Amino acid sequence: MNGKKVLFVSSELVPYLPESPVSKMSYETPRMVNSQGGQIRIFMPRYGNINERRHQLHEVIRLSGMNLVINDMDMPLIIKVASIPRERIQVYFIDNEEYFKRKATFTDENGELFADNDERAVFFAKGVVETVKKLNWSPDIIHVHGWMASLLPLYLREYYADEPLFADSKIVTSIYGSSFEGNLNEALSQKIAFDQIPEGPVEILKTPSYNNLLKIAVDYSDAVILAAENIPDELQEYINNLQKPVLPYVSFQEFEEAYSNFYNTEVLKS
Numbered sequence: 001m002n003g004k005k006v007l008f009v010s011s012e013l014v015p016y017l018p019e020s021p022v023s024k025m026s027y028e029t030p031r032m033v034n035s036q037g038g039q040i041r042i043f044m045p046r047y048g049n050i051n052e053r054r055h056q057l058h059e060v061i062r063l064s065g066m067n068l069v070i071n072d073m074d075m076p077l078i079i080k081v082a083s084i085p086r087e088r089i090q091v092y093f094i095d096n097e098e099y100f101k102r103k104a105t106f107t108d109e110n111g112e113l114f115a116d117n118d119e120r121a122v123f124f125a126k127g128v129v130e131t132v133k134k135l136n137w138s139p140d141i142i143h144v145h146g147w148m149a150s151l152l153p154l155y156l157r158e159y160y161a162d163e164p165l166f167a168d169s170k171i172v173t174s175i176y177g178s179s180f181e182g183n184l185n186e187a188l189s190q191k192i193a194f195d196q197i198p199e200g201p202v203e204i205l206k207t208p209s210y211n212n213l214l215k216i217a218v219d220y221s222d223a224v225i226l227a228a229e230n231i232p233d234e235l236q237e238y239i240n241n242l243q244k245p246v247l248p249y250v251s252f253q254e255f256e257e258a259y260s261n262f263y264n265t266e267v268l269k270s
Contacts, residue, residue: 001260002037004268006030007139007169009128011146013044013091015084016055017105021176022146025227025255029143031087032256033263041137043128045120045148046080046093048103057082057093063134068126070119071191075099077127094127106148106180113180117148118188118208122195125151129160138165141267144173144221147180150213151192153220158197170267173217174227175235184208211235218242223267225259 010026017023030040046057063079078095094100099120107113114120129152132139144152153171160166188208193199201219204212211234218224218238223245231239231249239246245266250258 001033001263003039004033004141004263005039005041005137005139006033006263007128007132007137007142008040008042009142009144009149009152010042010044011148012105013042016044016050016082016091017047021228022179024252025174026145027084028252028255029145029259030089032259034087034089036260040089041132041135041139042089042091043131044091044093045124046078046095046100047105048101049105050093052080055082060092063092063131066130068123068130070123070126071187071194075123077123077130079127079131092131094124094131096123096127099123113182113184115185118185118191121148121151121184121213122155122188122191124148125155126159128152129156129163129166133163133165136165139169141263142166142169142171144171144217145227146176147210147213150217153217154192154197154202155195157220158201159195170223171221172223172225172263172267173214173221174225175214175218175231175239177228177230178210178232180210182209184213211238223247223262225262 008030012023013026014023030042033040057080060079060081066077067074068077075096080093080095083090189202189205192202211232215238225247226249229249247262
């Protein structure tokens, strides 16, 4: 991976959120690329339950200040950064008072999904792309982790289809076990249509379940990694029929060699 540029876009990341399969691999994979001489950028949402003082987050004024249009509403984009000291890894946080100030990640105190999780996912996808554009940083690989990041491949390939910075970027999506029950706001497909994205490819999002979000992500990815032993049967069957590289699940002890080989021999050459 020496010299390769890899953009990691994740729903969760340790040490900023508790350890989970997504947050752990969202940290370990960039750490691996970094140790092999790759150049990395990591993006995640700045949820309100992240302790900004303890983790020393600070706003990057030169990157903040633009508005993103979400369902015909102007929503200010704020960019914050922090560093993971022992690895010297910098993390970019996508922030907005309306979407990410609340002191929780995906659900309220009763365990119910936030009604605006759909808009949060659209905002996150657009926010990542607009920030990378400002950085003028063209990644060789874009690796997506977690359902909150699952709209990024769709937006890159449709909404930002003419953006030259990403013309040669390869998208990889990691698939984890089922992450939430029920559906996001059923108006999601209409909100995506507002961005002039064709209705046909996102017809499936009229039922915005976890499985359907991940189906859209893999449809617009160049390769897929199975990051859990137990993938929902519906998703597993869908992935089995893909005509693109798929890395089967490997244990944590084996992931570094497997992921590195997959990047080099399958993703970058696909």
